Amino acid sequence: MNDSLSSSNLRVLITADEIEDAVHRLGAEVSERFSGRPLTIVGVLTGAVIFVADLIRSVRIPHRIGFVQASSYRGEATAPGALRIDEALLPDIAGRDVLLVDDIFDTGRTLERLVTALKRHGPARIVSAVLLWKEGRQEVHIEPDYFCFRIPNRFVVGYGLDYDDDYRHLPFVAELPAVGGEASESEGSR
Numbered sequence: 001m002n003d004s005l006s007s008s009n010l011r012v013l014i015t016a017d018e019i020e021d022a023v024h025r026l027g028a029e030v031s032e033r034f035s036g037r038p039l040t041i042v043g044v045l046t047g048a049v050i051f052v053a054d055l056i057r058s059v060r061i062p063h064r065i066g067f068v069q070a071s072s073y074r075g076e077a078t079a080p081g082a083l084r085i086d087e088a089l090l091p092d093i094a095g096r097d098v099l100l101v102d103d104i105f106d107t108g109r110t111l112e113r114l115v116t117a118l119k120r121h122g123p124a125r126i127v128s129a130v131l132l133w134k135e136g137r138q139e140v141h142i143e144p145d146y147f148c149f150r151i152p153n154r155f156v157v158g159y160g161l162d163y164d165d166d167y168r169h170l171p172f173v174a175e176l177p178a179v180g181g182e183a184s185e186s187e188g189s190r
């Protein structure tokens with residue numbers, strides 16, 4: 001196995017059991033809040049794919065699912081916040097309640113842009129949920145309506161979150177020490 005991809009250099013921050021509990025609690029809250037409403041859960045690819053897959057199995061009310069893809073390149077040569085949004089996998093959300101689900105709220109620019117983009121499709125309302133909310137990084141006025149965990153300003157991987165597209169499959173959230181807290185200045189896929 002490629003040494004740089006082994007789990008031995010990772011420090012687990014949130015265990016699989018802790019994630020499971022939090023996702024179940026969120027599923028229960030979502031089920032209550034949107035009961036009787038036409039709900040579409042929209043996951044943000046690629047990072048939210050595991051979170052969404054688990055969350056929808058904890059949501060006990062009828063709902064539809066869809067996806068949007070947000071891709072960024074935040075290298076120094078790129079304007080901050082440059083973000084490409086692909087709506088090809090978004091179903092019709094006109095008149096429906098949308099729960100927008102992303103992996104992590106870091107600066108918040110992705111969530112802000114996605115909410116603006118989805119509003120153009122005429123949903124009844126948009127509510128957001130993230131697995132992780134990183135301390136002290138917020139650059140926008142909006143905040144996620146739901147989150148599962150607050151984490152310190154560290155670069156984390158696992159449970160959908162990647163470093164250079166690796167580590168997404170890990171069932172826990174771990175810190176990648178070699179990357180540290182400044183990783184969001186480098187390029188990153190979503």
Ligand code: IMP
Nearest residue numbers: 105106107108109110155156161162190
């Ligand atoms: P924001 O627009 O700054 O809030 O960034 C959100 C996106 O940046 C997330 O959807 C992730 O893809 C990526 N990101 C931010 N922090 C991390 C991290 O610690 N690990 C992996 N990806 C991250």
Ligand code: MG
Nearest residue numbers: 047162189190
């Ligand atoms: Mg990413």
